[in-house]
Amino acid sequence: MPVFSISRISTYDACPLQYKFAYIDCLKVEAEDTVETFLGRIVHEALEKLYRDKMHEKLLSADELLDFFRRTWEKKWQDSIIIVRNEYTAENYKKMGERYLADYYNRHKPFERGRVLGLETKDQLPLDEPGQYFFHIRIDRLIDMGDGLYEVHDYKTSSQIPKEQELETDEQLAMYALWVKRRFKDFKKARLVWHYLAFDKEMDSFRTPDQLEGLREEILVRIKEIEAAREFPPVVSHLCDWCLYKSVCPMWRHGVELEAMPENEYLNDPGVKLVDEYAKLKSKYDDFRSESEEKLEKIKQALIAFCEREGVSVVFGSENKVTVKEQESLRFPAKNTDERKKLVDILKQVGKWEDVAELDVFALSRALKNREWDEALLEGLKGFGVVEKSYRLTLSRK
Ligand code: SF4
Structure with a gap:
């Protein structure tokens, strides 16, 4: 029973090979975390503790919250955690976490907004009728504001802040809101709230029930495309430095071995x-x-x-x-121009298109490779092609 999440889908979009390592092969690697994800996790644990205690009528002081953060950090830190930006130490990141929490505490105390319905709420949202596909739900904090308005809060520790427009189309919290809609009969509207802790900034966006159902369909289509993928090519980008599979990735393995x-x-x-x-x-x-x-x-x-x-x-x-032979050749309008289209139309009208048109084998190979057409048709056409292996070597700076 495949359970998808936005991070799983974005992993596939960013690098299909990383997706395969993580979700199909479930590869275990020595380094299981980067310092950025570790920082995010410990900050989340501290904020969960703050609100859970509050639900039990116990309000932590700022010092107690920071003390909890430091103790959890020390207890869970492992030397195998990757620090990509090696001009900074683990201590720098720990101090960043302390600042995030101190700022958050001062801005939101005494933490009495709405009625908290859940902290780090975990569940699975069915995406289709037969119950084949599910979406992983993990809400940092869910609040009932009354009158059918629910708030889905998310803590972000990233050092980049998105544009307002990007949040209008954010899918992760919207999928969580869909889960809330199905769960609570009085649901009318969702307010999605992001706390960009590094900037002490709260950003929000609203979703209506119709928008949420539309998103479910889009997500399902994308999940089915991923499920149908048969090839998982590597995509090298600046994100490779944060990839936990760099030491086993064919694009980097040799370089990683040399570094050692x-x-x-x-x-x-x-x-x-x-x-x-x-x-x-x-x-x-x-x-x-x-x-x-x-x-x-x-x-x-x-x-x-x-x-x-x-x-x-x-x-x-x-x-x-x-x-030395002089020769003249005719040049016709380039592909995808209006003139070319006119020329093709004329040839088709006069019934001469077949005489001059040729099969575009590159376009055909691409359609087969990317599985762009109906499966039955692709299978039928596959038999006409012969797979030939060739290699291209590209020399570049490291
Ligand atoms: S190191 Fe880069 S190319 Fe290799 S799997 Fe990871 S993200 Fe993909």
């Missing part, structure tokens, strides 16, 4: 030797090629000029000869 080696061993690595040799030869080859192309073009122009001047078409050398 002493320099003398590193230079003896067969991969390093091959790349260094390849880069050296490729650079020589590229220089030679561009120099030769330039020279060839100059000689070509000189030969054309010679033929025109002397009124000949063949120029003889000591062992070779060059034939």
